[in-house]
Amino acid sequence: MRAKEIGEFGLIARIRGAASDLPPDVIKGVGDDCAILRPDVEHDFLFTCDCQIQGTHFRNEWITPRQLGRRVAAVNLSDVAAMGGAPRWALCSLAIPEETDVAWVDELYTGMRRELAGAGASLVGGNTARLSGAALIDLFLVGAVERGRALLRSGARPGDLVFVTGDLGASAAGLALLRDGVGKVDHEIAEEAIGRHLTPTPRLGEGRALAATGLVSSCIDVSDGLASDALRLAEESGVTVRLDAERIPLSRAALALGEATGLDPMDLALYGGEEFELLFTAGRGAEDAVREAVAAAAGASVKRIGEVAAGAPEVLVERRGKVFSAQRKGYDHFSSG
């Protein structure tokens, strides 16, 4: 059944009908002019929005609608994770061709709802509209963080150490494998890499644990690439970020793809986007505490990969005895055509 067969109101009824029970701070969910949410003064609210566009962010032949729903939730959850927050409420704008199969929409919302629910958030509203030629899913997510405790990009100070959660390059490797075929890489590794690209894991437990330490001076999620996001952090903090390439944790997928194709895995780690690991800084004395807090809360690894220095906003990478300035080469919607 196509969207145009049930119409806008049918589509809304379908989306609304699947709504699960809402928490008590949702006074009114889908079904009025606005959703009504009841705030509390112990928290600051974190607002973010990020969309997934067919042709730009995904291709229907690579991703199921359920995975796509998880993905659009995950990329937004990651922004809340990077601020140390707990996700609360979401609204979804859906713009789709009228020929879209209604079952595709159902699956999309199932994936989105489950990913949100797993992170403690509820879908409380949204809208639908017709768009020719592509599907676009725009999610607006609100999180909460203890008042005044949000992790900003702007707090890094000279002398701080630079850390990253997990490892890097798997999402970029997964994208390359989707584009060029998986023949050259071990099947299990390829599957993992593609999974990390299509349905990334937002580092929510890690973000919460980091915020709770009170020791983290700045934080950002790696959405455009380590080099690009480190540069944003450097710019917002007014510092130089120095990275030690030998310490950057490379995913086994990036290593395997490098072996199979001759690609430099470090390029995948530095310039591959949509990794959604957390890049953060903390004072020198805080390393053990930060590491233990994250391990206790979420079990993820934390690697120290560099330090913060006084100087122009720039990212310097030391590798094999040489230092180079990492350019912003991450994904740019308008320049990477």
Add this chain to the structure above:
Amino acid sequence: MRAKEIGEFGLIARIRGAASDLPPDVIKGVGDDCAILRPDVEHDFLFTCDCQIQGTHFRNEWITPRQLGRRVAAVNLSDVAAMGGAPRWALCSLAIPEETDVAWVDELYTGMRRELAGAGASLVGGNTARLSGAALIDLFLVGAVERGRALLRSGARPGDLVFVTGDLGASAAGLALLRDGVGKVDHEIAEEAIGRHLTPTPRLGEGRALAATGLVSSCIDVSDGLASDALRLAEESGVTVRLDAERIPLSRAALALGEATGLDPMDLALYGGEEFELLFTAGRGAEDAVREAVAAAAGASVKRIGEVAAGAPEVLVERRGKVFSAQRKGYDHFSSG
């Protein structure tokens, strides 16, 4: 200069650069993973999102980017108005072709910012992405209303009276004039009608005044058409809405277009969307108080156009001694092709 020439980061810097001063409850605006907003417990928060899509909601040959910015703000402001709220914060998702002129983007944000600022709201974040073939602007708006005082669609009770602000049919007339040419209608009237279609006025003062009376049992904004939105109100409240056609205030543009073309102005009023007047109900004893409150606060007229009856969720219109059931004929994104 095209969007692809300055890239995503250039575009964001440009949008960010134009940010005006933010109110003290905006702890962090554009420039981090999320915006940070500080809530207060005296208010409930109202969340809404609505988008404008090229080809679906607007054509570039009809609307300037500055008007379009005002329009996307206005349609969202209207949802907050319909709940009796005061607009506070907005995030904007912009999806545009890479060939888009950067000046177009600047103008869009200028219009959006001004319309929001005029309503007391600030743009605090968003994102940009590439979309082929069309521009899409999705706005998320958060408003605040005194705790527990939001005007819902679901509170209409048998015996209540039905009211509408302003007059109806002007936006629909404006759209018809844009489509078919303005030749047949007085120039001044045509200009007014087109203005009401392109840059509608959200009834914010009226909504605030209505909420303050504590006498309004239900409220919705006329976004899909009087018949369609009255039906939503009937459905949410579980009542029959009876409208007296002779009392429905017809705009002079609808009347003029009717005279010039033979179109029934009542059809424009009943089925024309994007009017953004407020349709609301209140108890019989409340008519004078409601009328005076709106007049004092905003100066708009309020017309009584019908009453609420027990019965199946339906909209019955009495006209020239006959009663007909108004079908849902308003704009449907997926059925009106």
